[in-house]
Amino acid sequence: MEDVKLVKNCQWGDMSYFWELYDRYIDKIFKFIYMKTSDRQIAEDICSDVFMKAYKKIWTLELKTEKSFQSWVYTIANNSVIDFYRTQKHNVDIDEVFNLWEDETVHADIDNKDKLNEVLELLNTFNKPHREIIMLRIWEDLSYKEISEITGASVDNCKKIVSRGLKTIQSNFVLLLLFIILL
Numbered sequence: 001m002e003d004v005k006l007v008k009n010c011q012w013g014d015m016s017y018f019w020e021l022y023d024r025y026i027d028k029i030f031k032f033i034y035m036k037t038s039d040r041q042i043a044e045d046i047c048s049d050v051f052m053k054a055y056k057k058i059w060t061l062e063l064k065t066e067k068s069f070q071s072w073v074y075t076i077a078n079n080s081v082i083d084f085y086r087t088q089k090h091n092v093d094i095d096e097v098f099n100l101w102e103d104e105t106v107h108a109d110i111d112n113k114d115k116l117n118e119v120l121e122l123l124n125t126f127n128k129p130h131r132e133i134i135m136l137r138i139w140e141d142l143s144y145k146e147i148s149e150i151t152g153a154s155v156d157n158c159k160k161i162v163s164r165g166l167k168t169i170q171s172n173f174v175l176l177l178l179f180i181i182l183l
Contacts, residue, residue, distance in 0.1 A: 001017075001020065003021065003024075003068070003069040003070065004063050004068070004069075006018075006020055006021050006069075007021070007058060007061060007063055007068075007069050008063070010058045010059070011058065011059050011061075015055070018054075018055055018058065021054075021069060021073075022051055025069075025070065025073055026047070026051070028140060029047055029050055029051070029073060029074070029077050030043055030044070030047045031139075031140075032074065032077055032078075032136075032140060033046050033047050033050070033077055033080075033081055035135065035139075036081045037081065037084070042084070046077070046080050046081060046084055047077070049080055050073065050076050050077045050080050051073075053076050053080070054072070054073050054076055070142075070146060071145075071146045071149040071150060072149075074136075074140075074142070074146070074149075074150045075149065075150050078150055078151075122168070122169055122172055123135070123165075123169075126165060126168075129151065129153070129161075130161050130165060132151060133147055133151055133153060133158050133161045133162060133165075134161065134162055134165040134166070136150065136151070137158070137162045138162075144158045144159050144162075
C-alpha cells in the first residue's frame with residue numbers, strides 16, 4: 001500500500017496502518033541517525049523517539065506527494081539529532097561527532113575498501129550541510145525535493161552541492177591514481 005493511503009488510514013483513526021510505515025522506514029531512519037551520532041545506543045534511543053513523535057503527530061501531516069511521509073520522518077529525525085546535541089551536558093560540536101555510517105553491504109558493493117575510506121575522508125572535509133546533502137542523495141537515495149524538505153536548502157542548491165561534491169571526489173581520485181602510477 002502507498003504511503004499516502006497508509007497515512008490517510010492513520011489520520012482516519014486506524015493506527016494499525018502506522019506499523020507498516022514503521023517497518024518501511026525504521027532501517028533508513030536508524031542508519032541516518034547512526035551516521036550522525038556514531039553510537040548505536042544513542043541512535044536507537046533517538047530513533048524510538050522519532051517514531052513516537054511521528055505516531056503522535058501523524059494527524060498533522062499534510063500529504064502533498066507520495067514522498068511526504070518519508071520527508072517528514074527524516075525531518076523529525078534530523079531535528080531530533082540536533083535537539084540531542086543541544087541538550088548534552090558537554091559542549092559538543094555536531095561537526096566534530098558527525099561520522100559517516102559504514103554498512104557492510106556498502107563495502108560488499110565496492111571492490112576496494114581503501115577507496116571507500118578515501119571517499120569517507122574526503123566527505124568529512126566538506127562542511128556539514130554539504131556533506132549531509134551529498135549523503136542523503138548518495139547513501140539514502142533521496143530525491144532532491146526530499147533533501148530540500150529535510151535540509152531547508154533549495155532544490156537547485158541541493159543539485160549544485162551534489163554535482164560539485166561528486167566532481168571534487170572524482171578529481172581527487174584522478175589525482176590519487178596519477179600519484180600512485182607515478183610512484
